[in-house]
C-alpha cells in the first residue's frame with residue numbers, strides 16, 4: 001500500500017485513538033480499526049470496553065445486539081459476552097464452554113481519549129502512549145476543546161504527511177491559518193527516540209483574522225510552529241505566537257498565546273481513516289472563543305479532507321505513480337521510514353494465534 005511496500009499495511013503494536021471519552025457510553029458503537037471491526041461501550045463501573053465486533057457463534061456483529069447490564073447479547077441467537085469478551089450465556093443450552101469468547105482489545109483512558117491496542121495484547125504498555133502533555137490534552141496551562149472525529153476516505157499516511165509538511169498551509173489554508181511567508185521559511189527536522197519534530201519560525205508574520213479574533217493579535221508576530229509525530233498515530237501542531245523580536249515565553253511581556261492542536265490518526269481500512277482532533281489554547285479561554293476556534297478549525301480541516309480524498313483518488317487511478325520529493329518532505333520521509341521499519345520488524349516476528357484476527361473490508365459506520 002503506497003507509500004509502503006507489499007504486506008506493510010499498519011503498525012499493530014502501538015496505541016491508537018479509539019474515540020474521545022465522550023464517545024463511550026451505554027450504547028454499542030462500532031468502528032473499524034486496522035481492518036478489524038470493534039464494538040465499543042462503557043460499563044456501569046466506567047470502564048471503556050473494546051471487543052471484536054463479531055459473534056463467536058456465526059459472526060453476526062455484536063454491535064447489532066443489545067446491552068444486558070455490562071454484557072452484550074448477540075442479536076441473532078443470544079450468545080452473551082461480558083466486558084472481558086468471555087461468553088457467559090448461550091440461551092439454547094445450560095453449558096457454556098469455558099473457551100468460548102471473543103477477542104477483547106486492551107484499552108487505556110487517558111487525557112480524555114480512549115486508546116486501543118490492536119497488536120499483541122501482552123505487549124500493550126502504558127509507557128508507549130504518546131506524550132499527552134505535549135499533545136495539549138493534560139497541560140494545565142491550556143484549555144482544551146474537543147473537535148470530534150472526521151472519517152476520510154484516504155489512506156492514513158496521507159494525513160501523517162500532511163501534518164508533517166505544513167508548507168501546505170500557505171496554499172490550502174491561505175486566509176485562515178496560512179500566510180504568504182510559510183513555505184519559504186526554513187524547517188528544522190529532528191528525530192527523537194520516540195518522536196519526529198519539524199519546527200519553523202516565521203519572523204514578522206502577519207496575523208490572520210483568525211489570530212486576531214482568537215488572541216487579539218493585531219499586526220505582526222513571530223510565529224513558531226512545532227509539528228510533533230508520535231508514531232504510530234498521534235500528532236500535535238504547537239503554535240507559539242509572540243511580539244516580533246520579543247522571544248517571549250508563557251507569562252512574559254510580548255507573549256500572545258499558544259495553540260496545541262492534537263490530531264489522532266487511526267487507520268480504519270487501507271483507504272479510510274479516522275481523524276480525531278482537539279484544539280487547546282493558553283488564553284482567551286471563554287466559551288465564545290471556543291465556539292469560534294472549533295468552527296474555524298472545522299473549516300481548516302475540511303480543506304485538508306477535500307485535498308487528501310482527491311489525492312487518494314488520484315493515487316488509486318495510477319498505482320504506479322512515481323512521486324518526486326523536495327526538502328520540505330524531510331520529516332514526512334523520516335516518518336515513512338520509521339513506520340516501515342516498525343512494520344517490517346513486526347512482520348518478521350511470528351504472530352501468536354490469539355493475536356490473529358480475520359481481516360475485513362467493512363467500512364466504519
Ligand code: FES
Pocket residue numbers: 055056057058059060074075076077078079
Ligand atoms: S451469531 Fe451470535 S448468537 Fe448466533
Ligand SMILES: [Fe+2]
Pocket residue numbers: 162168169172173300304
Ligand atoms: Fe492542513
